[in-house]
Every structure is written in structure tokens, then in C-alpha cells.
Amino acid sequence: MIAIRNLSHRIGGAPILTDVTLDLPKDGITAIIGPNGAGKSTLMGLMARLLPIQEGKVEVDGLCVTRTRTDLLAKRLAIVTQRVGVASRLRVGDLVGFGRWPHHHGRPRPEDHEAVERALEAFDLVELRDRFLDELSGGQNQRAFIAMGLAQETDWLLLDEPLNNLDMYHARALMARIHALSRAGGRSVVMVVHDINYAAAWADHVVALKDGRLADQGAPRDVLTAPKLSELFGMEIGVEEINGRPTVLHHA
Amino acid sequence: MPDKRLLALGAALLAACAFFLFWGLKGPTGFILELRATKLAALLLVGAAVGISTVVFQTVTGNRILTPSIMGFDSLFLLVQSLMVLTMGSLGYAMADGPAKFLLDTALMMAASLALFSLLMGRGRGDLHRMILVGVIFGLFFRSMTAFVLRLIDPSEFAVVQQVMFASFGAVDTTQLAMAAALFVPVFAAIWKLAPALDIVALGRDSAIGLGLRHDRLSTVLLLLVAALVAVSTALVGPVSFLGLLVAALAHQLMQTPRHVLLLPAAALISGLVLVIGQGVFERILGLQSTLAVIIEFFGGLLFLYLVLGGRRR
Ligand SMILES: Nc1ncnc2c1ncn2[C@@H]1O[C@H](COP(=O)(O)OP(=O)(O)OP(=O)(O)O)[C@@H](O)[C@H]1O
Numbered sequence: 001m002i003a004i005r006n007l008s009h010r011i012g013g014a015p016i017l018t019d020v021t022l023d024l025p026k027d028g029i030t031a032i033i034g035p036n037g038a039g040k041s042t043l044m045g046l047m048a049r050l051l052p053i054q055e056g057k058v059e060v061d062g063l064c065v066t067r068t069r070t071d072l073l074a075k076r077l078a079i080v081t082q083r084v085g086v087a088s089r090l091r092v093g094d095l096v097g098f099g100r101w102p103h104h105h106g107r108p109r110p111e112d113h114e115a116v117e118r119a120l121e122a123f124d125l126v127e128l129r130d131r132f133l134d135e136l137s138g139g140q141n142q143r144a145f146i147a148m149g150l151a152q153e154t155d156w157l158l159l160d161e162p163l164n165n166l167d168m169y170h171a172r173a174l175m176a177r178i179h180a181l182s183r184a185g186g187r188s189v190v191m192v193v194h195d196i197n198y199a200a201a202w203a204d205h206v207v208a209l210k211d212g213r214l215a216d217q218g219a220p221r222d223v224l225t226a227p228k229l230s231e232l233f234g235m236e237i238g239v240e241e242i243n244g245r246p247t248v249l250h251h252a
Numbered sequence: 253m254p255d256k257r258l259l260a261l262g263a264a265l266l267a268a269c270a271f272f273l274f275w276g277l278k279g280p281t282g283f284i285l286e287l288r289a290t291k292l293a294a295l296l297l298v299g300a301a302v303g304i305s306t307v308v309f310q311t312v313t314g315n316r317i318l319t320p321s322i323m324g325f326d327s328l329f330l331l332v333q334s335l336m337v338l339t340m341g342s343l344g345y346a347m348a349d350g351p352a353k354f355l356l357d358t359a360l361m362m363a364a365s366l367a368l369f370s371l372l373m374g375r376g377r378g379d380l381h382r383m384i385l386v387g388v389i390f391g392l393f394f395r396s397m398t399a400f401v402l403r404l405i406d407p408s409e410f411a412v413v414q415q416v417m418f419a420s421f422g423a424v425d426t427t428q429l430a431m432a433a434a435l436f437v438p439v440f441a442a443i444w445k446l447a448p449a450l451d452i453v454a455l456g457r458d459s460a461i462g463l464g465l466r467h468d469r470l471s472t473v474l475l476l477l478v479a480a481l482v483a484v485s486t487a488l489v490g491p492v493s494f495l496g497l498l499v500a501a502l503a504h505q506l507m508q509t510p511r512h513v514l515l516l517p518a519a520a521l522i523s524g525l526v527l528v529i530g531q532g533v534f535e536r537i538l539g540l541q542s543t544l545a546v547i548i549e550f551f552g553g554l555l556f557l558y559l560v561l562g563g564r565r566r
Pocket residue numbers: 011016034035036037038039040041042043082
């Protein structure tokens with residue numbers, strides 16, 4: 001479980017997150033939803049110690065993220081951020097290989113190579129492994145970074161908008177893959193999703209943020225209702241039940 | 253098994269060293285050889301320092317355009333030197349030259365570089381435009397300050413400053429060389445130990461922390477090591493502005509790898525190669541002294557332009 005207690009964050013005096021208290025259940029997929037600028041990425045950054053915690057507390061499976069050694073945390077929790085820029089000229093295979101760093105610190109063993117192979121296969125990247133990152137399409141690039149997070153083989157995987165840039169095929173394949181991991185692999189996934197229908201179809205738990213505050217949380221069917229979503233995004237949103245799942249009609 | 257490209261570079265460097273030592277050898281052989289060997293050691297040492305420090309600097313700051321010297325480091329050095337001439341007079345300046353001045357220069361440059369680098373590492377780090385702006389502004393500031401101080405200096409004393417304005421491998425003091433070597437060796441060893449971690453640093457702050465690196469602390473340590481290298485090589489032979497840029501770009505272009513265990517030796521070897529061949533051709537064949545730096549500036553600038561413009565090809 002990731003336990004978030006009274007978490008507040010300010011940047012230059014402006015409140016970004018205000019008093020967020022939240023439990024993210026272990027096992028399964030948690031989807032974080034909310035409008036642009038709601039503080040989703042900030043929340044992820046604080047959970048993954050990318051930002052210093054100013055007020056409040058975050059514990060990952062009982063480990064306080066500010067006090068636990070960062071190299072130990074790297075074996076528990078992996079994060080793929082929204083905007084990743086890499087200065088060096090990397091091949092896909094190298095990038096995914098770096099996901100194993102927390103386990104071998106520069107001296108890869110056979111099991112590390114196997115983990116890299118698995119991650120490459122999982123994301124359809126085997127053929128692209130020798131390509132340079134700057135020669136990939138946006139979606140291929142995105143998949144390479146997610147594969148790196150996957151190769152880290154941590155209990156927790158935090159993905160900030162992993163569906164960005166992905167076509168329908170790869171978006172669904174990614175969700176199916178993550179879903180399988182969260183079931184058979186015993187891994188817990190927290191992801192920021194903008195397309196609510198993916199949250200409705202795959203998530204076990206939904207967290208809604210608005211203006212830096214927790215707006216709602218619970219099972220998809222309880223959170224993803226027409227009145228709640230309309231309120232959250234400030235627009236008229238219809239929700240229909242299709243194949244037993246809430247389906248959001250927000251396009252027109 | 254060592255990398256083939258590194259082996260080739262090593263062999264080329266050996267050949268270049270032999271050429272530098274033995275070409276056109278006549279007269280009192282022992283004496284001349286000793287002189288040449290000292291000069292060669294200085295070239296190799298400075299080459300390695302400039303190459304390695306630039307690659308590390310670019311990795312830590314996450315850019316391929318700025319180098320410590322483009323950040324106005326060499327201009328700062330000139331400023332300090334001209335201030336010394338101004339306050340002590342050319343005679344006092346010449347007298348102060350020696351181990352003490354070398355140590356003072358080094359300490360000064362290290363302190364200044366830390367202050368400069370920390371400007372890069374604060375808020376907005378990773379913002380390339382901001383970094384380049386800061387670098388250019390500082391370079392400009394130090395240069396115009398130097399120009400101002402030079403105007404205050406007596407014309408007859410001007411020549412003394414002019415001598416340090418371009419890198420000079422002509423007259424290397426053996427005591428200074430020994431001190432530089434004593435400082436370089438532990439610094440090289442420390443950087444070498446951190447080479448695998450540098451691969452991760454290159455991924456950027458977020459990814460590095462996510463992979464469990466103590467990124468901020470490590471960056472500071474690395475920049476301190478860079479500062480030491482740059483300070484000592486500048487104090488030893490004076491500014492070589494474009495060499496680092498040239499060598500780092502060449503090393504990346506040749507090795508095409510994110511692994512610093514390969515990049516760092518490549519940069520050191522290429523750098524040595526450029527300096528030894530350059531100086532060798534100048535002294536032995538063209539019979540000119542101490543203008544190598546000018547040529548490096550010229551070709552460094554040209555080649556860099558070429559690399560930037562042609563770099564997006566495969
Ligand atoms: N470095 C920063 N400086 C100033 N404000 C910031 C900074 N980073 C984020 N913010 C502000 O914090 C708020 C929350 O940002 P955050 O990135 O967490 O939003 P988000 O929910 O992830 O949005 P999106 O859906 O667009 O990714 C925004 O209003 C943003 O403008």
C-alpha cells in the first residue's frame with residue numbers, strides 16, 4: 001500500500017497540492033484522473049521522491065520515501081515520468097538495460113539480460129532494440145521508456161500518462177500487459193490516464209484530483225458517473241453502460 | 253575485450269608520440285629528448301584533463317554545446333592574470349611565477365568554477381537556453397572585464413599578459429607538471445570509479461533518481477572533479493577554449509555509445525592525439541612555436557559547426 005498523509009505542496013507560494021490523504025491499494029491498477037494542472041504529476045513526483053516533500057508524508061509499503069535510502073526504494077518502486085528527455089544518444093536496448101541498474105549497479109548479470117529481453121518483448125521492441133531513441137516515433141519512444149520501467153521489476157510501477165502517443169492497438173496492448181502484470185505478476189500499478197474509458201475498462205481503483213485536492217476515489221463504477229465526471233471536468237459528460245462497464249461519451 | 257576503436261586510438265597516439273619524440277632529432281640527443289618528453293607529458297596530461305572534464309561536464313549538465321571554457325572559464329583565467337599584472341607589475345608577476353602561484357591559480361579557479369557551475373545546477377537546470385545564456389553572459393562579462401583591465405596596464409607590461417592569453421605548451425615547468433600529475437591521478441581514478449553511474453546521470457535527474465542514484469549529491473561531486481581538472485590544466489598551459497568541445501563531440505561521434513567506460517578513454521585519447529600531432533607538426537615540420545592554440549580554436553569551431561549541422565544524419 002502507498003499511504004499518503006496530509007500531503008501539501010507549494011511552488012513559489014502557489015498551492016499545487018492541498019492536504020491530500022489517500023491509500024493506494026496494493027495489487028491491481030490505480031488510475032489517477034483529473035483535469036490538466038490538477039496536480040497529478042506532482043503527486044506522482046512526490047510519491048517517487050523526485051520532488052522533496054514539504055508537508056505531510058508518503059509511505060511505500062511502510063517505507064517513508066524521504067527517509068529510506070534512495071537505492072533501496074529503486075528496488076521497490078519505478079516511475080516513468082510524463083516528459084522524459086535524454087541528452088545522450090541512446091539505443092532502445094541500452095535504455096531498457098538501464099532499468100536494471102538498481103539491481104546490478106553497473107555489472108549486469110545473466111538474469112538482468114533476461115529481464116531486459118522480457119521487457120523488450122512485452123512492448124514489441126525487439127526489432128527496434130538497436131535503433132537510436134531520436135530515430136523513433138513518439139509512440140515507440142514512449143514504449144521504450146515504459147519498458148525501462150518494467151525492466152526495473154519493482155513491486156510498484158508509477159506511470160505518468162503512459163498512453164500518450166500510443167495508437168489504439170498499442171494502447172490496448174499496454175493496458176492488457178499492465179493488467180496481466182498486476183494479476184499474475186503481483187505488481188501494483190499507479191497510472192495517470194486522461195482517456196477515462198481506459199480507466200473504466202482496466203482500473204481496479206480510481207482517484208480523482210481537482211485543483212490540487214482529492215475530489216473522489218473508489219471503484220470505477222462509483223467514481224465514473226455522469227454527475228461526478230461533469231463536476232470534475234466542468235463540462236456536460238454522458239456515461240452509458242456498455243458490456244457492463246461505464247463508458248464515457250465525451251467527444252461531442 | 254577492449255574496444256577496437258579504443259585500441260586503434262591508442263595505437264595512433266603511440267605513433268604520434270614516437271613522431272613527436274624522435275622526428276628530426278639531432279645535436280645533444282639526451283637533452284633534447286628530455287625536453288621533448290616533458291612537453292609530451294604535458295600535452296598528454298592536459299589533453300586527458302580537457303577531454304574527460306568536458307565529457308563529464310556535458311553529461312552532468314545534460315547538454316552537448318556548453319563546455320567549461322565556453323562558460324567563460326578561460327576568460328576568468330585571463331581576468332585573474334591581468335589583475336595580477338596590474339597589481340604586481342610585470343616584474344612582480346614574473347617573480348611570482350612558480351609552485352606557489354600554480355597552487356593559488358588552481359585554488360582560485362576551482363572556487364570560481366564551483367560558483368559558476370552551481371548557477372547551472374539551480375532552478376531551471378536542464379533548461380538549455382537558460383544555461384547557454386548564462387554561459388555566454390559570463391564569458392562576455394569576463395572578457396570585457398579583462399579588456400578593461402588590460403587598458404589600465406602599462407603598454408610595456410602588456411606583452412606579459414599577452415603571453416598567457418593563448419595556450420602555450422612551449423615552456424612547461426617540470427615542478428608544475430609534477431604537481432599537476434599528482435592532482436590529476438586521484439581525480440581521474442575517482443571519475444573512473446563513477447563512470448557507470450555517469451551513464452545513469454545522462455538519463456536526466458528524474459530517471460536517475462528513479463533508478464536509485466543520489467543525483468544531486470553525485471552531480472556536485474562530479475562538478476567538483478571537473479573543476480579540479482579544468483583549473484589545473486588552465487593553470488598549467490593557459491586556456492584551450494575549443495579543444496574540449498571538439499574532443500567531446502568527436503568522442504561521442506566515434507563511439508556512439510552511452511557508456512562512459514568507453515567515452516572517457518576515447519575523449520582522453522582523441523584529445524592527446526589532437527594536441528600531440530598538432531604541436532608536433534607545428535614544431536617539427538613548420539618550425540613554429542606556440543601557435544597551436546590558434547589552430548585548435550579555428551578547427552574546433554569549424555568542425556563543431558560541421559558536426560552540429562551534419563549531426564542529424566545517422
Ligand atoms: N516547476 C513548476 N513551477 C511552477 N508551477 C508548476 C511547476 N510544476 C507544476 N506547476 C503547476 O502545478 C500545477 C500542477 O501541475 P501538474 O504537472 O502536477 O499537473 P497535472 O495534473 O499532471 O497536469 P497534466 O494533466 O497537464 O499533466 C499546475 O498548475 C502547474 O502549472
